[in-house]
Amino acid sequence: MAALDHPLLERLRDAMPNDPEMQIVGKFMRCDVLLSSGDKRYLLRFDHGRLTEIVEDPHPALAWNFALKAGPGTWERFLQDPPPPEFHDVWAAAWLGHLTLEGDIKVFMQNHFAFWRTLKLLRIQAQATSGAAA
Template sequence: MSAQTSAPTAEAWAEAFAEASNNDTEIQAHGKYFTCSYLLDATDRTYVIQVESGRVTHVTANPGPLDVAYQFAIRASADTWREFGQPVPAPMFHGIWAASFQRDMKLEGDILVLMQNLRCITRQVELLRVVGSPV
């Protein structure tokens, strides 16, 4: 078995992430009102994830600054996102709150929308352990 030497393309990751999220029973159970758009910023790549009623309807890879509107952003270095994508993340890389308190993760924008959808956002971040790092 060989280790993966590079991350998938931005488009391939976006497709895998949308599929994993849309097929996740926990998100579907909790996500009836999970409707928002957010930016996942991994320094080397950015994604705007659009969700309607718990389903990812579109993921825009590497949008320009005015291409797609979003309500809040989750920003961290590529190294932090790579740690999140590990099957068993190291301490302080297991969730957005731990990483924002102890690492370089920043939560910006309309945090109320983030808090209203926190369980589903948390689950989507946990899915990085399945689909891998966005970078």
């Protein structure tokens, strides 16, 4: 099963510039997002639909616009393709208590389509890796 980790995020970074949908919906995406999986934390900096920086275990003083926080089991289910019920979307997982969405919800909504596509690309990259390992 795939886990949220630094190598997966690097594959996401490499996939984003070549994705035709991201080139459209990510054109104005400029935000900093904190993802956590248990006690692992990653600060992702996005600029015009590109993942420009991945900061592993960021210092608490580093600012972010919004955060998705969940345990490793939630990320494993979220990264499956297809994901099981309740893990198919950020909103479903948040409303049903599987993950926490924190921070500036206005910035999240301004970047919702681009961030949704980012998470879909993350799932695609996770599956490409687990498919190669199988």
